[in-house]
Amino acid sequence: MPKPAINPRKRPRQTRSAATFDLVLEAAARILERGGLAAFNTNAIAERAGISIGSLYQYFPTKEAILAELIRRKRNILLGHMQTAAQQGQSARLAPAIDALIDAGIAHQLSRPNLARSLEYAESLLPITTETETLKQQIVHAIASVLAAHGIADPALAARDLAALTRGMIDSAGLFGETDAASLRNRVRRAVFGYLGIPQGKRRQAV
Template identity: 35%
Template sequence: MPRVQLRARKLPSQARSQATVEAILAAAARVLAERSLAGFNTNRVAEVAGVSVGSLYQYFPNKDALVVALITREQEKLASSLEAAVQSCAGQSLRDGLLALARLAIEQQYSDPIFAAALDHEERRLPIGARMRSHDQRLGAAVMAFLVMHRSVLPPERVAGDSAKDLLLITRALVEADAQVATKPPADLEVRLVRALMGYLMTP
């Protein structure tokens, strides 16, 4: 695909410009959640944000750069939430810990399903592989910390980086597959996800 500028034009340094960028990103998230990708454009985002299109372009050269900023923000939120959730699992059983992590994944996908599905699509479309690998490494490190926390009940070969990657893949596959056909999580999704994760971990 043609080379497209995906970085913000400039970073806000003053309180006023920071507030403008936050307003633009909040408006972009709102437009994407309400209209998905078909109705997402910089004119509409600027209108909702209450700024001129020119002001928006001072910070974001195009709508792809705006989407990348949203992806980056959501990645940061997810990674921070996962790291906090893993810390909160200390002292819990393996199953209870997996249930907590499963609930986090489901909440992340279904709290705003149109928005989440749109970002999932754009993550695959846009050339941001290096950014995604860095994000996945951070998630993998958090899951690895969870495995180490429960190493006394796990087969030794499961306390490894490959296992952390597999757990993330299993979680994404199940959660995103259901999200493609429903805007609310199926009642049995938590149970199925925990069963799949437990089955993988406890099988030598």
């Protein structure tokens, strides 16, 4: 049961400390990537980052705060991509808009699949902070807005389902070592369009 302290301790003011801050996050990400949550401890992170344990604790009060910050950053990036995709898709036809959303999801999750998986699981363990929750809702909302604009019934539920289904497929592909985003995209497409009950943009038979 993690403690309440979840936010960074202090923001770096000099450029040198900003570098340290990032060093910690990147080291943490690499450890999660290789050893998962089981290998995730502050001593290991400091060592891998090449800094002292004291420096780490200057910026992060608990190890959960490191996880939370990783989640926040990754989510923010995804949200940005999703929002631009959604905005462009608001007026266009539905199929290309969906494609853009799918591509954003694949790009987000397939580059470092183990990291994505660990963060995903870690989030389900962390106490819910308003900020992370808001980010999540915004992402779903971005998807839902596209669906709503094209008259899909219950867009909020559909958005949640589509995000989940897509995440599941990409995660599985990542575990299997797939790297061909195009093939994966096609398969996700079929499921998504099928769920929505709409004909696909370009017809394609089973891969």
